[in-house]
Amino acid sequence: MQQVVKVARIGKSAFSTNPNDFIFHSSYNGFKIIREGTINANLARNTNDQLVHQVHGLSFIPLIAAFAKRSGVSQVFLPNGVDVELWGAKLGMVGDVRFNYIATDATKLIFSFNNAKSTTVDISIRYFILEKVD
Numbered sequence: 817m818q819q820v821v822k823v824a825r826i827g828k829s830a831f832s833t834n835p836n837d838f839i840f841h842s843s844y845n846g847f848k849i850i851r852e853g854t855i856n857a858n859l860a861r862n863t864n865d866q867l868v869h870q871v872h873g874l875s876f877i878p879l880i881a882a883f884a885k886r887s888g889v890s891q892v893f894l895p896n897g898v899d900v901e902l903w904g905a906k907l908g909m910v911g912d913v914r915f916n917y918i919a920t921d922a923t924k925l926i927f928s929f930n931n932a933k934s935t936t937v938d939i940s941i942r943y944f945i946l947e948k949v950d
Contacts, residue, residue: 849947850878855943856941868927878946879920884915886938893911914932927943
């Protein structure tokens with residue numbers, strides 16, 4: 817017999833076989849992705865706190881996860897992270913594009929970036945909207 821940890825939703829049975837009847841079940845993923853997408857944006861040169869918006873069309877304020885990728889490179893970077901272009905033991909990480917944060921409100925997803933380059937930068941943002949936890 818396999819042991820599991822379960823937390824059923826109010827009004828649902830812990831013996832249910834429907835994954836949607838649980839707030840948490842150790843045999844299933846913690847959060848369910850209900851929508852995902854990719855946004856392409858162009859960051860203005862030498863500009864901080866540039867906002868990129870995407871309408872989510874949901875009846876609640878969702879939890880989201882995201883990462884960004886600068887055009888022409890293979891690595892991705894997360895919110896509160898820098899697109900590392902150079903690294904050295906004494907130098908540390910150096911990059912001119914920063915993914916500041918992600919946020920949501922009643923109608924849209926919000927992504928904030930800084931671009932310290934003297935040129936515009938094309939980026940793509942991959943986002944995942946997670947289900948509402950009651």
